Amino acid sequence: MVSGVVGGVDTHADVHVAAALDLNGAVLGIESFPTDTAGYRLLADWLTAFGSVVKVGVEGTGSYGVGLARFLHANGVEVVEVDRPNRQKRRRLGKSDPIDAEAAARAALSGEASVTPKWRDGTVEQMRVLMIARRSARMQRNQTLNQLRQIVFCSPDEVRARFKDRFKTGLVSEAAAMRPRKGSDPVTYTTCVVMRGLARRIRDLNDEMRTIDDALTELIGATAPSLLECHGVGVVTAATLLVTAGDNPDRLHTERSWAHLCGVAPVPAGSGKTTGRVRLSYGGNRHANAALYQIVLTRMSSDPETRNYVRRRRAEGLSTREIMRCLKRYVARQTFKHLPRAA
Secondary structure: OEEEEEEEEEOOOOEEEEEEEEOOOOEEEEEEEEOOHHHHHHHHHHHHHHEEEEEEEEEOOOOOOHHHHHHHHHOOOOEEEEOOOOHHHHHHHOOOHHHHHHHHHHHHHHOOOOEOOOOOOOHHHHHHHHHHHHHHHHHHHHHHHHHHHHHHHOOOHHHHHHOOOOOOOOHHHHHHOOOOOOOOOHHHHHHHHHHHHHHHHHHHHHHHHHHHHHHHHHHHHHHOHHHHHOOOOOHHHHHHHHHHHOOOHHHOOOHHHHHHHHOOOEEEOOEOOEOOOEEEOOOOOHHHHHHHHHHHHHHHHHOHHHHHHHHHHHHOOOOHHHHHHHHHHHHHHHHHOOOHHHO
């Protein structure tokens, strides 16, 4: 046995490929394991057989590797998230599962991979699943509503005249209550039947979204109730920010790291004679970035302090886009204080 072992895992849907290195970087072994609890246990025992496991680098901790990451963490093994291998290295060394597993282990050993993954094992994981369903329901609702409106636009004169003033309000409720009967015009009958079906589908999707919102409100109240007290933060935006932070937001050591994660932190962009130039980060979680944008929009329209700030910055020559960038950075700093780790 060696004094310490560092592992690396290339994850897939059906099999995980693991590599073991000693602390000097020598390869101790490479092996494949099934992607179930028994396979996770075999992988952990295989690594332990070489010596004391220092850490394990796992690719795809938010997808194929989430189960393994949870298992190793629950058994006291330090897990770090590994990005995909550098393209230049991959082009030079080739691509295979053993090569990727060894690269993951070397990234963990060198410290290149140092990010603690989300554990996805608490109330925030429940919010994530609910938000997936809500986004799907909202998208289907909008798509179905557009279909209903287009059918009205192209419907027979009798139907179009009935709903001509209902395009914005009352269309869904009135169409859902229709009771079509077969008459002399089969096109009118079929159009009304389809409209009723679409309207009832929209109504069901609205009910589903309300149920999800109630569940999210309860989970947010148990996780970070103070977040909802921030001006402009609603149930959906709060859930989005909490899902971005994860069940273990203590991995975000500073509000600067939170801003980077939300894609609102300035990044140095100077070179040569150009110094002091910065740009916004093009990375980060786009759902969180959109949530901050919605919060800023709300504050710009209803918060007196924010409105005064906008007027002052416009007088200084800043555009609305630049002002919103500043406000998003401020909101990120403010919301960081309300994440569960700050409680």
